[in-house]
Amino acid sequence: MQKTMKRQWRKLGAVTGGMLLAAGLTTGSAGAANARPHGDVGTLSCYDVATSYSKPDGGYYYPSPFHPLTTTSRCSDINIYPNGSAYVAVCFVPSGGSTHCNGWTAVTANRWNVVATNVRDNTKFFFAFRSDASSAGFWAA
Known part of the structure; x- marks a missing residue:
């Protein structure tokens, strides 16, 4: 009877440990997968x-x-992924001449938004926001 109880406790420990390990791996990989927003x-x-x-x-x-x-x-467009909806323009900084901004684009929160298309590599730019409220998120260009 003593040996049977020990075997049952070992089995229970192995099953519980496996379940905890699986839960930990699932939780850990979900955090890593959501570290940055991605499109298709x-x-x-x-x-x-x-x-x-x-x-x-x-x-x-x-x-x-x-x-x-x-x-x-890596990108032919300039993209922004804001944490809140906003109006954004892209302002280009040429090596010679004055800065030029494109028109305002309404961008949607928590998704990728294209704010300038067919932009050459190594182009200098910055984002202009219509509102002075704080904004955070990601950009890719």
Whole structure:
């Protein structure tokens, strides 16, 4: 009887440990999978280089126009994934001449939004927000 009880406790321990391990792995991989928002598989290479941003309350630009962002060869468009809906424009900083901004684009919270299309690699730019409310999320270009 003593041996039977020990075997049952071992089995119970193994089953419980396996269940905890499976739950831990599922929870851990869900966090990693949700670390950055991604679009469909076809655009994954662009969104895979997504960078977080945080525009403080009281400002209209991200980043400062004096420290612009730069497009890469991974994306042909400039994309933004804001935590709140907003109106956003992209302002281009040419190597010579004055800054030019495209029109306002209504962007939807918690999804990728294209705010400029067919942009050349290594183009300098920054985001202009119609509101001075804080904004955070991701961008990819």
